[in-house]
Every structure is written in C-alpha cells, then in structure tokens.
Amino acid sequence: MPQVKAPIVTYSGINQKVEFKDPDATLLDCSIINQIPHMHECGGSGQCTTCRVRILEGLQNITPRTRMEKETAQLRKWDPSIRLACQCYVKDDITIQRLVWNSTEINKLQLETLPEGTAEERAIAILFCDIRGFTKIASENKTFDTAYILNRFYTVLGDPILINNGVIYQYVGDEIIGLFGVSGGMQNKNCKDAVRAALGMQYAIERLNRLELIDFDTEIKMGIGINFGRAFVGHLGHPKHKQFAVVGDPINTASRIQGFNKEAGTNLLISESVHKGFPKNTLNLGKKYSNQMEGHEHETILYELIGFKEMDIQLELQNSLDYLLRNEDEFAEKFYNKVFTKSPQTRELFKNNMQSQGRLLTHMLGGIVYSMSRPEFLELGLKSLGKSHARYGVMEEHYPVVLESLKETIKEELGELFTERIGKAWEQALIDVTTEMKKYASIK
Ligand code: HEM
Numbered sequence: 001m002p003q004v005k006a007p008i009v010t011y012s013g014i015n016q017k018v019e020f021k022d023p024d025a026t027l028l029d030c031s032i033i034n035q036i037p038h039m040h041e042c043g044g045s046g047q048c049t050t051c052r053v054r055i056l057e058g059l060q061n062i063t064p065r066t067r068m069e070k071e072t073a074q075l076r077k078w079d080p081s082i083r084l085a086c087q088c089y090v091k092d093d094i095t096i097q098r099l100v101w102n103s104t105e106i107n108k109l110q111l112e113t114l115p116e117g118t119a120e121e122r123a124i125a126i127l128f129c130d131i132r133g134f135t136k137i138a139s140e141n142k143t144f145d146t147a148y149i150l151n152r153f154y155t156v157l158g159d160p161i162l163i164n165n166g167v168i169y170q171y172v173g174d175e176i177i178g179l180f181g182v183s184g185g186m187q188n189k190n191c192k193d194a195v196r197a198a199l200g201m202q203y204a205i206e207r208l209n210r211l212e213l214i215d216f217d218t219e220i221k222m223g224i225g226i227n228f229g230r231a232f233v234g235h236l237g238h239p240k241h242k243q244f245a246v247v248g249d250p251i252n253t254a255s256r257i258q259g260f261n262k263e264a265g266t267n268l269l270i271s272e273s274v275h276k277g278f279p280k281n282t283l284n285l286g287k288k289y290s291n292q293m294e295g296h297e298h299e300t301i302l303y304e305l306i307g308f309k310e311m312d313i314q315l316e317l318q319n320s321l322d323y324l325l326r327n328e329d330e331f332a333e334k335f336y337n338k339v340f341t342k343s344p345q346t347r348e349l350f351k352n353n354m355q356s357q358g359r360l361l362t363h364m365l366g367g368i369v370y371s372m373s374r375p376e377f378l379e380l381g382l383k384s385l386g387k388s389h390a391r392y393g394v395m396e397e398h399y400p401v402v403l404e405s406l407k408e409t410i411k412e413e414l415g416e417l418f419t420e421r422i423g424k425a426w427e428q429a430l431i432d433v434t435t436e437m438k439k440y441a442s443i444k
C-alpha cells in the first residue's frame with residue numbers, strides 16, 4: 001500500500017508548518033495539538049467565532065461549511081475564505097492566517113452583527129470617564145515622554161472596559177467612553193459589567209499613581225458617570241466610510257452625569273436606571289443627588305458609587321491579573337516546580353517543551369478570567385479543556401495538586417499586592433475551573 005502523505009498546515013505570520021496527522025481532528029484541534037495559540041472561547045462548539053481563520057491557500061482542500069457555519073458567515077457577510085477552524089477538517093495542504101489574537105479583537109466582533117446604514121435601538125449601559133491632571137503632567141514634564149504615558153492611560157483604562165464585555169467607543173481628548181451591551185444582553189448584566197469596569201478603572205489609576213507616577217509629584221484623578229437606557233446603535237456615515245455610532249439621549253445624559261462629579265466632589269456617579277439594574281442592597285452607595293440635567297424637564301436621581309457590597313470574584317481577579325502575569329515565564333516555572341515537587345509522577349505526562357507549555361497555561365488563566373464575563377462560553381471552553389486533559393492522561397487526583405500549586409504561586413507572585421480577598425477570589429475561581437475540568441478525568 002502506498003504511504004498516504006499527511007496534509008501540511010502552514011500558519012502564515014509565524015511561518016510554522018505542521019503535519020495534520022489525525023483525520024478526525026478539526027483545524028482548531030491541529031493548532032491545540034501543536035501548541036499554536038488559537039483563540040477558541042466556546043471550546044470549539046461553533047458559537048463564538050473567535051477561532052476564525054482566513055484560508056490563504058488551498059480553500060478546496062478543506063471540508064465545506066456546516067449549516068451552522070453557513071448561518072454565521074451569512075450574518076457577518078464573510079467571504080468564502082473565512083472559516084471557523086473548529087468546524088472544518090483538512091484533506092490536503094493549506095495555508096492559514098488566524099484572525100483573532102486577543103481580547104481587544106474579540107470585543108470588535110460584537111460590532112459585526114450591527115446593521116449597516118441604519119441604526120437599531122438597543123438597551124445599553126454607557127460609561128463616560130474623564131481623566132484629570134494629565135495636562136499638568138504633560139506640561140510640567142517637558143522631557144517626559146507624553147505619548148508613552150498617554151498610551152499607558154489608554155491601556156490601563158481601556159482594559160477594564162474590554163475585559164468586562166464592553167467596547168471602547170471613543171477616546172476624545174482626556175475622555176474615554178465605554179459601551180456595554182451593544183450586541184444585546186440583559187439590563188442587570190450590562191449594568192454590572194459597566195460598574196465592574198468603572199471600579200477596575202479606579203483601581204488601575206490608583207495603582208498607576210502609586211507605582212508609576214510617584215516621581216512626577218502629581219496625582220491623576222478620574223470622574224466617571226454611568227447611565228443605562230435605549231440608544232440607537234449601528235454603522236452610519238458616508239456610504240464609503242461607515243463608522244460605528246451610537247445616538248440618543250442616554251448618551252448625552254451619561255456625559256452630563258460624568259460632568260456632575262466636579263460639582264458634587266465625587267469620583268463615580270451612577271443614574272437611577274443603572275441602580276435599578278442591581279438587586280436590592282448589593283451596591284455600596286454614598287450620597288444621593290437629585291439633579292435637573294440640561295434639556296430635561298424631570299429630575300435625574302444620581303448615586304455616588306463606592307463599590308460592591310459583597311466580594312465580586314471577577315473584579316478581584318481582573319485587578320490582579322496583569323500584575324500576576326507580568327512575567328509569564330517566571331510564573332509558569334515556579335508553578336511547575338511546585339507541581340513536580342508535590343507529585344513527581346506528573347512530570348512524565350508532559351511531553352512538550354515546558355516553556356511553551358507554561359505560556360499556554362498562563363494564557364489560559366488570562367482567558368479564563370476574561371471569559372468569566374461570558375459564562376456561556378466559559379463552560380464550553382472548560383469542557384473542551386477537561387477532555388483534552390483526560391487525553392493527556394491527567395487523573396482526578398492530580399487536580400488538587402495543581403490547585404494548591406497555583407494558589408501558592410499566585411500568593412508569592414503578587415507579593416505585597418496580595419490580600420486575603422484576592423486570595424479567596426482566586427481560590428474560588430480555581431475550584432470552579434478544576435471542578436468543571438475534573439468531570440472529564442479518569443479516576444485511578
Ligand atoms: C486549572 C487547571 C488547568 C489549566 C487551566 C490547564 C491548562 C492547560 C493548557 C492551556 C494546556 C495546553 C493544551 C490544551 O489547551 O489542551 C495544558 C496542557 C497540559 N496540562 Fe494542563 N491545565 C490545568 C490542569 C492540569 C492538571 C491537573 C494536570 C495534571 C498534572 C495538567 C497537565 C497537563 C498536561 C500533561 C498537558 C499537555 C502537555 C504536553 O503535551 O506536554 N494540567 N494545560
């Protein structure tokens with residue numbers, strides 16, 4: 001019998017070629033098996049579209065679109081070369097480009113399903129954030145790299161919006177606008193995402209002041225206003241240059257709420273409609289204001305927001321994640337050393353290069369924190385991760401070892417930033433993750 005040659009998959013960008021040995025594996029499985037980072041938020045069930053690739057060569061060499069993939073492609077107006085890696089099988093050589101790389105890009109995907117040329121009414125939470133004190137830094141520090149620090153602001157303030165399922169609508173001067181729920185969602189979820197983002201932004205600025213701006217003899221302050229309401233959302237503009245736009249009274253009101261911070265001497269204000277999005281007694285509130293906004297005949301009720309009453313696991317994880325993974329390789333090395341000391345027999349389960357393995361793990365931890373704001377995908381993702389671990393020979397008894405080692409590494413890596421609250425939040429999240437994965441493991 002002549003030997004059948006395995007198809008070759010070439011990943012453009014990293015220019016890596018891998019053999020596609022298992023005919024039952026999907027193109028996404030091929031990336032995972034070969035440890036090539038490939039987003040797959042829903043765990044390969046064809047729902048999130050983050051595994052999308054462009055087939056640069058050999059489109060005829062993969063299986064045709066499934067019914068579900070056809071529907072997705074139609075809705076998003078994809079040309080035939082864009083495919084969902086988790087839905088296609090490879091018959092012969094192909095060259096592909098992965099299209100989604102990080103959380104910023106995932107958030108852009110929300111905008112794809114919005115109408116072109118018309119606008120649809122959607123119930124969204126709108127967050128206006130104004131940075132104060134930046135101009136002082138820029139003018140007083142002539143030698144100081146203003147562009148660098150401006151980018152740091154945009155990153156630390158933009159991340160909490162993105163990680164909480166929001167989209168960054170605009171950066172205007174010293175102002176950032178975030179929207180939550182542009183592609184749908186319930187009032188309580190959209191409001192909670194926006195409030196968590198605001199609290200994350202406050203934490204990020206405090207840390208920036210304390211750790212990075214300490215030498216500049218100035219303190220950056222912020223004012224944030226959040227409103228919830230129905231606004232028109234769509235891609236509007238010149239036929240040749242359509243842009244994502246939101247229009248409506250709730251947007252202007254959100255901007256005015258933000259502006260009212262100065263008058264009230266507050267940092268974070270929410271409207272009554274945001275407040276209504278939360279169950280009773282779950283928010284820690286300060287003063288209450290009744291204010292007539294410009295252009296309104298009625299009074300608008302505003303509340304000063306201090307935080308959540310109970311610990312919010314996601315907020316604690318989000319606030320510690322970037323610091324925790326600032327040196328991914330160091331984190332992974334410490335972690336695996338602990339695992340192999342506690343349970344030496346697990347060493348032989350690992351066949352691949354430990355550095356790339358470490359990166360996959362830390363990448364996955366970040367992904368887990370990120371997809372906690374999309375629980376429907378998180379569950380599917382963990383199911384797929386649990387199944388792949390069963391294939392690697394991971395047993396139920398290994399999970400407590402990994403859990404303990406992760407907890408210890410997190411505590412050590414966070415150092416002085418570690419608090420009991422953060423420790424508890426990570427512990428709870430890791431228990432949830434490993435409990436879900438463990439369901440698919442074998443018992444000795
Ligand atoms: C919090 C729980 C865990 C997470 C988030 C996690 C994450 C990951 C990730 C992202 C990969 C890369 C491949 C893939 O995506 O399937 C991986 C591979 C692997 N993990 Fe885990 N893992 C966890 C628990 C464990 C446990 C309890 C063990 C047991 C010792 C284990 C052993 C392995 C092995 C053996 C591989 C394959 C490595 C190779 O082929 O060289 N993992 N893990």
Ligand code: FES
Binds near residue numbers: 041086
């Ligand atoms: S659609 Fe393929 S991983 Fe979600």
